Amino acid sequence: MSKKPFRKPQPPKRLAPAAAAPSEPDMLDEFLPAQDTEQMLGVARTARVSTLLAMAMLQDAARPADLKRMAKPDGLAVVVSVPGPDWVEPVTHAVRKLGAWCEVIKRNGSSRQEKPEHGCDDVAEALGAGNGVVGVSHAPERYLPANLVALADIRIDLKTPSPRALRSTIRLATGSRPGPIPAGIASGLSFATLAGCIRRGTSGRACVRRIEAASRALIVVDPGVADVPPIEQCHGYDEGGAKAWALGLVAAMQEYRSGLRPWSSIEDRNIVLSGDPGVGKSTFARSVAKSLRLPLFSTSVSSWFASTGGYLNEIIRQVDTVIGQASAAGHAVLLLEEIDSIPNRSTVDQRNREYWVALTSHILTALDSAMSGATSSLIIIGATNFPERLDEALVRPGRLNRIVRIERPDTVATAGILRQHLMGDLRDVDLGPVAAIGAGATGAEIAGWAKRARGAARAAGRPMTRADLVAQVAPPDTRDADEILGMARHEASHCVIGLVTGSSEVETVSTVPNGPYAGLTRSRVRRRSNVSRRDLDDFVVTLLAGRAADALWGSVHSGSAGQPGSDLAAATRLVAAAHASYGLGGSLAWLGDEDEAMRLARTDEVFRRRIEADLSALQARADRLVRENAATIDAVAARLVRSRVLSGDEVRRIVADCIPASGGALPKEARDA
Numbered sequence: 001m002s003k004k005p006f007r008k009p010q011p012p013k014r015l016a017p018a019a020a021a022p023s024e025p026d027m028l029d030e031f032l033p034a035q036d037t038e039q040m041l042g043v044a045r046t047a048r049v050s051t052l053l054a055m056a057m058l059q060d061a062a063r064p065a066d067l068k069r070m071a072k073p074d075g076l077a078v079v080v081s082v083p084g085p086d087w088v089e090p091v092t093h094a095v096r097k098l099g100a101w102c103e104v105i106k107r108n109g110s111s112r113q114e115k116p117e118h119g120c121d122d123v124a125e126a127l128g129a130g131n132g133v134v135g136v137s138h139a140p141e142r143y144l145p146a147n148l149v150a151l152a153d154i155r156i157d158l159k160t161p162s163p164r165a166l167r168s169t170i171r172l173a174t175g176s177r178p179g180p181i182p183a184g185i186a187s188g189l190s191f192a193t194l195a196g197c198i199r200r201g202t203s204g205r206a207c208v209r210r211i212e213a214a215s216r217a218l219i220v221v222d223p224g225v226a227d228v229p230p231i232e233q234c235h236g237y238d239e240g241g242a243k244a245w246a247l248g249l250v251a252a253m254q255e256y257r258s259g260l261r262p263w264s265s266i267e268d269r270n271i272v273l274s275g276d277p278g279v280g281k282s283t284f285a286r287s288v289a290k291s292l293r294l295p296l297f298s299t300s301v302s303s304w305f306a307s308t309g310g311y312l313n314e315i316i317r318q319v320d321t322v323i324g325q326a327s328a329a330g331h332a333v334l335l336l337e338e339i340d341s342i343p344n345r346s347t348v349d350q351r352n353r354e355y356w357v358a359l360t361s362h363i364l365t366a367l368d369s370a371m372s373g374a375t376s377s378l379i380i381i382g383a384t385n386f387p388e389r390l391d392e393a394l395v396r397p398g399r400l401n402r403i404v405r406i407e408r409p410d411t412v413a414t415a416g417i418l419r420q421h422l423m424g425d426l427r428d429v430d431l432g433p434v435a436a437i438g439a440g441a442t443g444a445e446i447a448g449w450a451k452r453a454r455g456a457a458r459a460a461g462r463p464m465t466r467a468d469l470v471a472q473v474a475p476p477d478t479r480d481a482d483e484i485l486g487m488a489r490h491e492a493s494h495c496v497i498g499l500v501t502g503s504s505e506v507e508t509v510s511t512v513p514n515g516p517y518a519g520l521t522r523s524r525v526r527r528r529s530n531v532s533r534r535d536l537d538d539f540v541v542t543l544l545a546g547r548a549a550d551a552l553w554g555s556v557h558s559g560s561a562g563q564p565g566s567d568l569a570a571a572t573r574l575v576a577a578a579h580a581s582y583g584l585g586g587s588l589a590w591l592g593d594e595d596e597a598m599r600l601a602r603t604d605e606v607f608r609r610r611i612e613a614d615l616s617a618l619q620a621r622a623d624r625l626v627r628e629n630a631a632t633i634d635a636v637a638a639r640l641v642r643s644r645v646l647s648g649d650e651v652r653r654i655v656a657d658c659i660p661a662s663g664g665a666l667p668k669e670a671r672d673a
Helices: 034-046 049-061 064-071 085-098 120-128 146-151 163-174 191-197 204-219 223-227 242-257 281-292 301-306 312-328 350-372 411-422 432-438 443-460 466-473 481-501 533-553 567-580 594-603 605-628 630-643 648-658 668-672
Strands: 077-081 103-107 133-137 154-157 271-274 296-300 332-337 378-384 403-405 504-510 520-525 645-647
Touching (some): 049 085, 049 154, 049 163, 064 154, 085 191, 120 146, 281 296, 301 312, 432 645, 466 630, 504 630, 567 594, 567 605, 630 648
Antiparallel strands (some): 504 520
């Protein structure tokens, strides 16, 4: 602030009434004493609409007694807080018209010199000389001289323009009545947008319609909000606590709207989401905003740097603009994508450390103001693929609170996500088998499957089938027909023998390669509080049934062994545990847990022979059951070859159709079990 002699300025001349302005005597009686109406009408004739709007906002927010004092601001210190950086200039222009100020300080964070310690001497000198000083900023404590903030005789906090302020601005600018103006119509709109909606030469009602249209566009500022389900209907967010947090926030927001709790009591309203690319972090934020019925502002932190020249003051201004626009909306959700782009002060390069530390500190201060200040109204959700890169101060309680990881969806979540994106297609088809194949894919990949399957069916001119979906989830099978049939018989044997022995109930079965496995059967093991040796043997027989099928229809190979989770490995582990851990092997001595049992099997020859004997007997039983049920197994395998994936219900229907009419039920061993 430059030094200059302090001379008391002359009051502004009263302007003549505007000939084209409306003459109704009640036009401004909401804001101004009758003797000031003439001045306001004079201003309306030549002033910009932005100035009219700013003046109306000032006079709506300030007390009449304060406005009277500001008209003759001798020795008066005033601070005006505005919703965002873009409001500073027009409000400053309006403030100048309200009184004869010696010093008008406007600060929007665009300069490094705009700090609380700068300008304090000038403020003290001006006030000491009996002159008026006014400061305008969107963050007075952060930018205005500290002594001006501390000594302010009047403080005016401007919020979103009220219907009263809009009504008077429109009538001054257009000369016509605007009609009813809904509450909150201007929430979230920038100053420039609002001023652009109010146009001379048009009707007041047209101005209101333009503001409503701009407001509607703002509420779907992130177009993805319209396409996502509310968080209550979302799948894949249960693990880790993301969905529980969101549901709690929705419930708290409902209580706040009902007047049952104050906004300040909703403390856990900010969070950071982490996870692999495509797991649905952005979709989660959109669904939360939809359930909360709040506008969503979405920004990428990396764009703050890309959209500026890299100068510190430009980036700071961009940060303040983004946060200010969201804050101006009142209650809103702000999504900060790629939040790991905020520099971590503990790992930044020492060469540019001063630059990065200053930037990060400013961002943290700006977030503090938006999240925990007296006028905070935002729900902030950060999103990152690299949570380990975040500055520790960013995720402490009181800021973004904590990091919640979104995992890749399991089978149940995959089926739910598929159902959402199919949008009515395959309504009567069990998606569980397809989901079992695709479990572990990201939400983005799952959405892509549904989209491409729909496109394939549309191109063929027919309704979608499950085969269309399977073709997208699983790549084309390049194995020869004999190998595919052999694998289908192997997996079908697990299914059928599990039903025959009663040891398990198949949920899904497929011939689609899955990691190290050429096919996969997912079964629900029969649960009992106390497992007998017969129960354990039945399950081992079911595991060995695949090997029996390999021998019956070809030759035994390594397909059911080799991996720690293979059929043979699981069977060996169970039998070893029966002898060493469960007390089901003829000895009462407990020799260790399952891992110890396997170590004994590798090192103790006598123990290994006992396991080998049991496994040989159980394999013989599996061989017999597979031979006896070969026709049923082959029927399941034939259907599996065609479909590549079957649900448990489909398998059970095939088995029921294959039961001889005379039996009317499963084979005797299954009935006995």
